Amino acid sequence: NAGVTQTPKFRVLKTGQSMTLLCAQDMNHEYMYWYRQDPGMGLRLIHYSVGEGTTAKGEVPDGYNVSRLKKQNFLLGLESAAPSQTSVYFCASSSSQGNNQPQHFGDGTRLSIL
Amino acid sequence: KNQVEQSPQSLIILEGKNCTLQCNYTVSPFSNLRWYKQDTGRGPVSLTIMTFSENTKSNGRYTATLDADTKQSSLHITASQLSDSASYICVFPAEGGSQGNLIFGKGTKLSVKP
Numbered sequence: 001n002a003g004v005t006q007t008p009k010f011r012v013l014k015t016g017q018s019m020t021l022l023c024a025q026d027m028n029h030e031y032m033y034w035y036r037q038d039p040g041m042g043l044r045l046i047h048y049s050v051g052e053g054t055t056a057k058g059e060v061p062d063g064y065n066v067s068r069l070k071k072q073n074f075l076l077g078l079e080s081a082a083p084s085q086t087s088v089y090f091c092a093s094s095s096s097q098g099n100n101q102p103q104h105f106g107d108g109t110r111l112s113i114l
Numbered sequence: 115k116n117q118v119e120q121s122p123q124s125l126i127i128l129e130g131k132n133c134t135l136q137c138n139y140t141v142s143p144f145s146n147l148r149w150y151k152q153d154t155g156r157g158p159v160s161l162t163i164m165t166f167s168e169n170t171k172s173n174g175r176y177t178a179t180l181d182a183d184t185k186q187s188s189l190h191i192t193a194s195q196l197s198d199s200a201s202y203i204c205v206f207p208a209e210g211g212s213q214g215n216l217i218f219g220k221g222t223k224l225s226v227k228p
Binding site for chain 1: 118203215221
């Protein structure tokens with residue numbers, strides 16, 4: 001069972017470069033999320049989606065864009081990378097059936113901005 | 115402001131011993147409380163989800179308790195194993211149950227030594 005798959009696993013960028021992180025889930029989940037995890041802090045929500053074609057802002061959306069063109073995929077874009085965006089990025093998905101559904105996480109993308 | 119505080123920050127125990135991790139919260143209202151386990155270099159994995167009406171919930175050697183009066187939750191690990199070495203994160207939905215936004219604690223890093 002693949003679950004939630006994130007690509008790439010590691011990436012180093014220079015300031016000002018752009019890139020897209022890909023998240024794919026095979027559980028037919030309606031909801032998908034992008035988080036960032038920084039040392040000494042809890043995971044923080046960047047953007048999320050409650051269904052194909054929908055997106056919404058989370059706690060820390062500035063500098064990021066997202067798209068959910070297909071139900072199974074959720075893309076996170078950095079248009080002009082900044083050193084402050086150096087972090088570990090996690091994607092997650094969950095079922096829409098009720099509020100007590102666990103989120104299933106990928107294993108993260110480690111991104112360094114030089 | 116909704117907050118989640120976990121203690122201790124880190125803990126070292128010997129294999130076979132029990133331990134209890136604490137979570138204090140100010141989130142209100144809330145519909146459920148979640149505990150996640152995060153192995154180093156991996157994404158978080160759901161251990162348990164407790165609703166407001168539940169006092170205790172077990173998942174194998176993991177038992178979570180909830181005291182809504184004191185706004186405290188604890189995660190008790192029985193007969194610890196080396197594989198229990200991980201960070202344990204306490205999580206609440208931020209908007210009274212919405213899956214769109216979760217508040218993550220900073221986690222307790224548990225090290226189990228042989």
